Amino acid sequence: MSTFLLIIISGLGLGSLYFLLAAGLSVIFGLMRVLSFAHGAFLSASGFASWMVLRSFETPSTPQLLLALVVSVLTGGAVAYLAEVLLVRPLKGKELEQLLVTVGLGMVLVALMAGIWGPDEHLIPRPVWLTDTTSIAGAPISNSRLLLIGLAGVVVVGIHLILSRTRYGLIIRAGVENSAMVSALGINVKRAFTLVFVAGGMLAGLGGGLAGTYYGGISPFLGDGMLIFSFIVLIIGGLGSINGALIASVVLGVSQSVANYYVLNGIGDVLVVVLLVATLLVRPQGLLGQKERLI
């Protein structure tokens, strides 16, 4: 029983990482119709940023960890900002080209990281309490999982509050329906695009910082591996639906971990793809997606 709980929590942690990427991608897609392939690289870059902060400490303190997280969030945001302004915006209205340009950017960033820091994983030092476990119902749960799940929960609540309570949330929800009409009400939609893209980058950045604590290390290719699972989350949840992405993240993370542990290591990753194919055949628009979204 306690093992089972351990696996579930571990799966939730994994799902949290997927969600951090998928949530940003989902809002970006909803508002701008852009699918960013560069967000995996944003995640890796932010992971390296947190590694730069933490590598000099043997066992960093909690404030130092927080600093590293802040730095990785800011790194993700900054890289995303440059990407939006320099590459995505000039190709406005050309969906395929925008997608391809993010593919190119992802390649360039990963190659750059591999060139500077080498292709191998770099260990990220963690505060002692993070490597400890907390006993929940008899199961020794790693604190890094709990931190990840907790922060992902904060992000979920935060996104919902922003979308439902703030003016920017209003603009985003309206822009998803018809961004031209939003600008015809006197609102600078271009700036909203940039903000959303940057916010997505910051979420990837947070994911990068946390992935370091989850896996204990960072490599240039970490983000791309996670990006694909986030894409699967997006399709299963329904493109453009945050709640769909949340549900799909949890389902995927947990079932992946359970299958990997109980059936065969690695089979969970394949199972996820089987789930994807099944979703496509039964309900192509995803759990909470709208049909016309995909056309």
Add this chain to the structure above:
Amino acid sequence: MTAERVYGDAGPGLGGSILSVRDLHAYVGQSHILQGVSFATRPAQVTAILGRNGVGKTSTLRSVLGLMNHTGVIEFDGRQISSLETHEIIRLGLAYVPEDRDVFHGLTVAENLRLAERRGLAPDYDRVFELFPELRNRRGQRAGTMSGGQQQMLSLARALLHDNRLMLVDEPTKGLAPRLVSEFVATLEQITAHTSVLLVEQNLAVARRLADHVIVLSEGRVVLDGAAEDVLADDSSIRRLLGVAADHEEG
């Protein structure tokens, strides 16, 4: 129609036109939708753009608003605006009531209105709810669940939240039941007493009732431009240019 009209806020000299368009060209895909449209609105008046389907009426409005690629000169209040972005143009004091209403279906009435609030200006909710008391009761309702007429009210209400120099109104009566049309026209009449309006309309009767100044478009060009009573009096050309609507008013 009332002779004296005042700007919502003190405009420039009443003699000049608030919006003037010269040699406007626009393409949709490969087809040349606007082929050199030129006109100027008269101050404190309702200018109606008439013409058959597909002659470029909506494209003219969308070009003015920067929602469509175009070439030519568009001046608002003496200022060249064709290089500005849509939101910048709107903030100069324009409001847009689009064809097909285009309210945000997933948002509530209150949220639709809140979105139309402009930074630094106080929204005039009293005026809006006075004109459309029904909207006050439906504040929490999702716009997508309302009827066409109610959505049209909301669309208009969004434009009335602030005082504007010019309102661009695209086919406000399209698809409304006859009873609603007359109601709506009455409301519009109230509004036009305070604001200049550039109105696109298919319904000739509505145009007759509201417009002071009429521009008739045909095949992407202005073919008639003059005081409403003069232009609309010329039955033969109106019938030719507007097709069906005029035919039927005849019969």
Add this chain to the structure above:
Amino acid sequence: MTRSGALRYGAAGLLVVVLAVLPFVHRSVGGLLPGPINSPGSLQVLALMLVAAAAAITLDLMFGYTGLMSFGHSLYVGFGCYATVILSNNPKLGFALGVPLAMVLSVVVALVGNAAALRLTGIGFIMATLAMAQGFAIAVERGFLGSGGEVGVTFARGVLPDPLRGVLNTRNVYWLALALVVVVYVICALLVRTHVGHVWQGIRENPLRTKVIGYNVYAYQMAAATISCTLAAMCGVVFAIVMGGANPGIAGLHYSLAVVLMVVLGGRGVLWGAALGAVLYQFLNLRLPSLSSSDIVTGLPEILQIPLSQPNFLLGVAFILIILFMPGGLASIFTRLTRRATSKRAGEPRDDDGGVPATTREPNLVS
């Protein structure tokens, strides 16, 4: 046959002949190849470039001609490659039965994979193809079904037929790769000239309209995708022979993106453009690392060395620049030049010659 047509066939024939005699040329070409042209190392590099060209042509059939942007081509190339090695290594089957069986299975995979992915269109299709390919990549990396995990699998001793085995026979392998390109190119070039090929191009331009004039768009898309993916699996078979085995490099996201990049680099909707892009890509990818350790580069300051040692950095930058400034790819330079030349010569629009395929026209993909 028109004059320009004859010219084109002549040039293509000449190119094939030149490529075919390369294994007899004992010359060095600077540092471009690892050794003289006919050295086994050089021939293997050339063979890999040819296989890449063939794979890019197959993707262009579905992407450039039918408007189906697949980010999962590695699934099919990889499957063909792995299936060939694993099945041939089975003593009961051997190479002679292993290859045909691998191709049969590839057709099945292509049918099932595309039937699922084509439930979505546009970006959804892209993501679905990508995700399915990734499923395969994971399976391969984890070593399921005897795929050998991260090291991959090689042909067991004595499995490959003698003429294709060993360093001395690299030229035979090279010729096999050349034959692959020719076969794939000819098949695709003929296909796009058929009725079905024309319908594909109609779908690329306007799927709704195609449906309304009486075509089962889904069936036609299935046909294009299945043919494309089956041919891609064939490229995988030859890849396995060239490399003497299969490795996860051919199954991953990176390879899928690489094929897309080749097609976009060269010019979508132009078969030879895709091949050109692939040759260029594969050359840079294989040769840049060794070039970057040459004296010219090591003499540079470190800040320049890092990017230059990473082929993907340069390729990615080139890719971004092409997308931003030359959406038609490299082929568009040529088509623009030839168009200018023909319009000058003729002075008026070309005569109709029976619905020429769109190979010379600007592709129009996203509508």
Add this chain to the structure above:
Amino acid sequence: MTAAPANEVLPGSVALSGRAVNLVIDGHHILVDVSVDVAAGEFLAIIGPNGAGKTSLINVLSVATPPTSGKVHLHGRDVTGLPPHRVARSGLGRTFQTSNLFLGRSLLENARLAANGRDSRLRTGFRRVLKDDPVTERAREALDLVGLGRRPDRLASELSHGERRKLELAMVLAQGANVILLDEPMAGVSVDDVPELVELIRRVHREQGKTTVMVEHHMHVVLDLAERIGVMHHGAMIAIGPPDEIIANDVVQTAYMGEPL
């Protein structure tokens, strides 16, 4: 046209009919209990104010949009809910309010795709397209008929608005449709081109014997061509009959004009 009609059509029989068609989208009742029969060889025009549901009716009749309730019959066969390509093959062709063409392809290629649609089979489809195959011939004939046959290798995107309308007609003809639905064929056509296009539509209807349903705003075009006129208002068919009857109908007058203001 050399193309044989897809289905044997008996004169006087009902070619196309909508039965109690309702269409509700997002809670809006777009079509309300519309029933309409179009006899084989007939020319029916549908008029009505903007937003009355005319285009929606065309969409439902051409099975592009499935109705919320009600049935569509083509030559007596229930085609409700069938995929559009199957219905197109049974002889139904349509044009769109805004030209819907393969803009990057030549005129001949546009017509060819249409001509080949009906007997397209993947099996026979893998034959090379030739200058003189029957399909291409049919496409050329259709282009000739609408007067676009002179330079068939132009790209569709190079055409003027009026010419695009003609190309759409050519595609419907090449398709071998025996029932054609025209959605505002005069929309965006310059005044000078209207008479020629009207003449063309008349020829198509009379000489080719095509059953035609047309939505159109130009009243004189409607009166010129239609044998019967249906009037739509608020999603309902409020009157249908011969032109003179419709002109004289009071209900129609009020509906069209709204209440007197």
